[in-house]
Amino acid sequence: MPNTASAKKRLRQNEKRRVHNRGIRSRMRTQLRRVREAVASGDSEKAQTEFRIAAKRLDQAAAKNLIHKNAAARSKSRLNKLVKSVA
Template structure:
């Protein structure tokens, strides 16, 4: 348990920041799932539009270092490859 006022405040800040980061990670996962769902429909045009809309969300969360930039790039690459193969 935190003993000083400084460490108590830091613990409070960590809790709120952890909750914020968790919500951003959830937004990242939701964006990826939206693209995957569009790919599974089999319609290339719809999948490409979904990719175009959600890639900005993925990049924004990677810029905030919620997920690593390489992980974001890997997801984008795999999803784009899946769309091209439709």
């Protein structure tokens, strides 16, 4: 456990950020799953719509350093390839 006041504050900040980041990461992963499900069902229109939202979520996560920017780009590229395979 932290002893100094600054260490206690740092612990509070870290906990707050961890919960916040977890929510963002969860929303991002859920959106990626939705795109894959739309592709699996063969719904081209829905897949395209879900992909646009997923790309936004990936970019937001990369901007906040939750994931690396190249990882976001790679995921978007792979998802886009999937979506185009349905169309």
